[in-house]
Amino acid sequence: MTDFTTLTLHEALDGLAKKDFSAREAMEAHLDAAEAAQGALNCFSVIDREHALATADASDARRAKGEAGLLEGAPLAIKDLFAVKGVETTASSNILKGFRPPYESTVTQNLWNAGATMVAKTSMDEFAMGSSNETAASGPVINPWKATGSDEALVPGGSSGGSVSALAAGISYGATGTDTGGSIRQPAAFTGLVGVKPTYGRCSRWGVVAFASSLDHPGPIAKTVKDAALLTQVMSGHDPKDSTSYPGAVPDFAAAVGRSVKGLRIGIPKEYRLEGMPADIERLWGEGAEWLKAAGAEIVEVSLPMTKYALPAYYIIAPAEASSNLARYDGMRYGQRIEGDDLIDTYEKTRAAGFGKEVQRRIMIGTYVLSAGYYDAYYVKALKVRRKILEDFNAAFEKCDALLTPATPSAAFGIGSKAKASPIEMYLNDVFTVTANIAGVPAMSVPAGLDANGLPLGLQIITKALDEETMFTVGAAIEDAAGFTAKPERWWA
Amino acid sequence: MSVSQDDVRRIARLARIAEPSDRIAQLTEELNGILDWVEMLGEVDVQGVEPLNTAVQTPLPLREDAVTDGGIVEDVLKNAPKSEEGFFVVPKSVE
Numbered sequence: 406m407t408d409f410t411t412l413t414l415h416e417a418l419d420g421l422a423k424k425d426f427s428a429r430e431a432m433e434a435h436l437d438a439a440e441a442a443q444g445a446l447n448c449f450s451v452i453d454r455e456h457a458l459a460t461a462d463a464s465d466a467r468r469a470k471g472e473a474g475l476l477e478g479a480p481l482a483i484k485d486l487f488a489v490k491g492v493e494t495t496a497s498s499n500i501l502k503g504f505r506p507p508y509e510s511t512v513t514q515n516l517w518n519a520g521a522t523m524v525a526k527t528s529m530d531e532f533a534m535g536s537s538n539e540t541a542a543s544g545p546v547i548n549p550w551k552a553t554g555s556d557e558a559l560v561p562g563g564s565s566g567g568s569v570s571a572l573a574a575g576i577s578y579g580a581t582g583t584d585t586g587g588s589i590r591q592p593a594a595f596t597g598l599v600g601v602k603p604t605y606g607r608c609s610r611w612g613v614v615a616f617a618s619s620l621d622h623p624g625p626i627a628k629t630v631k632d633a634a635l636l637t638q639v640m641s642g643h644d645p646k647d648s649t650s651y652p653g654a655v656p657d658f659a660a661a662v663g664r665s666v667k668g669l670r671i672g673i674p675k676e677y678r679l680e681g682m683p684a685d686i687e688r689l690w691g692e693g694a695e696w697l698k699a700a701g702a703e704i705v706e707v708s709l710p711m712t713k714y715a716l717p718a719y720y721i722i723a724p725a726e727a728s729s730n731l732a733r734y735d736g737m738r739y740g741q742r743i744e745g746d747d748l749i750d751t752y753e754k755t756r757a758a759g760f761g762k763e764v765q766r767r768i769m770i771g772t773y774v775l776s777a778g779y780y781d782a783y784y785v786k787a788l789k790v791r792r793k794i795l796e797d798f799n800a801a802f803e804k805c806d807a808l809l810t811p812a813t814p815s816a817a818f819g820i821g822s823k824a825k826a827s828p829i830e831m832y833l834n835d836v837f838t839v840t841a842n843i844a845g846v847p848a849m850s851v852p853a854g855l856d857a858n859g860l861p862l863g864l865q866i867i868t869k870a871l872d873e874e875t876m877f878t879v880g881a882a883i884e885d886a887a888g889f890t891a892k893p894e895r896w897w898a
Numbered sequence: 899m900s901v902s903q904d905d906v907r908r909i910a911r912l913a914r915i916a917e918p919s920d921r922i923a924q925l926t927e928e929l930n931g932i933l934d935w936v937e938m939l940g941e942v943d944v945q946g947v948e949p950l951n952t953a954v955q956t957p958l959p960l961r962e963d964a965v966t967d968g969g970i971v972e973d974v975l976k977n978a979p980k981s982e983e984g985f986f987v988v989p990k991s992v993e
Binding site (some may be wrong): 503504505506507508605606619645648649651652711713714717718720721728732735736737738739740741742744745747748749750751752753754756757760762765766768769770772773776779782783785786787788789790791792793795827828829843844845846870 | 899901905906909910912913914915916917918921925928929931932933935936938939941942944947948949950951952953954955956958959961970973974976977978979980986988989990991
């Protein structure tokens with residue numbers, strides 16, 4: 406009998422095509438696994454059996470008619486930031502409790518058009534604000550991985566923590582995520598998965614709950630680079646409903662997997678060598694460069710002098726955009742309303758009760774940096790630094806075809822271990838990933854090894870805008886050389 | 899630059915968040931921690947640099963000025979906390 410939890414997306418598609426199993430059989434196995442794991446991992450926001458089975462039956466019907474799509478019958482997990490028609494979508498926030506969108510996000514529609522099915526919606530940091538999935542209104546998500554010889558519950562990373570936790574536990578063949586500062590790549594690195602943030606504009610933001618519009622990137626999380634390339638391809642494409650959607654054609658990303666890296670110039674940005682960085686990460690980064698060199702690539706040192714300013718610039722720009730985007734949650738048209746003495750009092754009570762602490766903190770920072778007297782000193786200044794960060798990348802990509810960096814400054818940490826620290830300590834999780842959001846360039850994390858405690862670590866590949874193909878080629882070369890096959894020991898169900 | 903507890907009350911008001919009276923001191927400290935940290939941007943010479951709002955390199959497209967959607971009052975109101983006869987019901991806002 407098929408063990409549905411161990412297959413990759415491509416293996417599952419193969420089994421479905423050969424009729425080894427039906428979409429319904431795959432879905433039933435996934436739903437059982439989801440329900441069994443939910444108590445331990447808390448990774449799902451909605452498990453709707455009826456809806457899930459209906460998507461599987463519709464897929465079997467399409468295959469019977471000979472209309473199978475690229476992802477026909479493959480169960481996926483969908484981050485709760487994506488509107489799925491008729492299914493509760495809350496961005497893991499109390500303020501959207503009970504919201505059932507009467508429309509479908511473009512990215513999920515693209516997945517359904519290709520035949521994919523939905524097993525469940527996944528928990529996340531509230532409004533995608535966090536790096537540990539501890540800010541979800543429904544409580545923390547647990548990482549399926551544990552350190553060797555330890556029973557401590559670890560965070561899966563965030564904000565796409567539910568998606569990676571589900572996928573690492575084998576409860577889907579791929580998942581959607583969104584990445585505003587690292588929210589796909591950091592959790593993927595924490596759970597031994599591949600996470601892709603495509604070029605800004607590749608995947609439509611329409612129907613994705615907005616956090617910081619100029620930095621929000623939908624993208625996939627997958628078990629392998631080839632799976633990730635296929636998912637990126639299906640999720641991408643021009644969308645007239647998103648004015649920032651890229652109008653050009655989508656290349657065959659999967660075809661880039663397995664191409665030779667011979668002759669490619671791989672840049673090692675010296676500013677990514679942080680003081681106090683764990684030795685395991687430093688070692689793995691060096692190994693990654695050696696692997697690519699052995700495969701025929703040329704290693705060049707490059708400089709991105711603005712790197713250390715990316716995170717502070719981000720923590721002005723992202724909260725500013727968030728304070729504006731989240732103004733729409735006023736309790737009038739959707740979501741929760743707390744009645745007050747008058748209109749203003751109702752707004753204030755609704756928002757105080759509906760938003761969690763981290764979201765309130767960011768709205769307030771954003772409100773402050775956009776307020777009269779501070780706008781130029783903070784917001785405009787950050788936007789100028791943003792241009793200098795983009796110029797850094799442009800200069801680096803004159804000397805190399807792809808950048809290789811660590812994905813995160815640490816492996817997964819314990820639930821609650823940063824509760825007493827200042828918010829900035831949590832923000833530092835995104836120190837390696839946030840630059841690519843600021844510049845809008847494609848970036849991915851690929852699992853490359855385990856640290857001394859047996860926890861996964863990832864390497865990041867960044868390429869120039871619209872050159873996801875080189876990114877997938879280099880990512881696949883790292884994947885090949887790393888031979889990362891470790892899986893978390895099954896304790897959750 | 900740093901913010902006082904009064905500033906934080908004013909920011910909460912601007913952000914339409916009911917004053918978190920039990921957390922004002924802590925919030926002030928946290929916001930000042932973040933503002934101190936972003937002061938680092940002062941080290942960057944941005945003389946003559948144009949602000950960058952977006953990484954998109956293509957101009958914003960224009961579409962035909964045509965009605966492409968509508969007639970879905972029921973859908974629009976489906977998630978409203980309160981609605982009546984095809985309208986959102988909101989607290990009285992004009993005397």
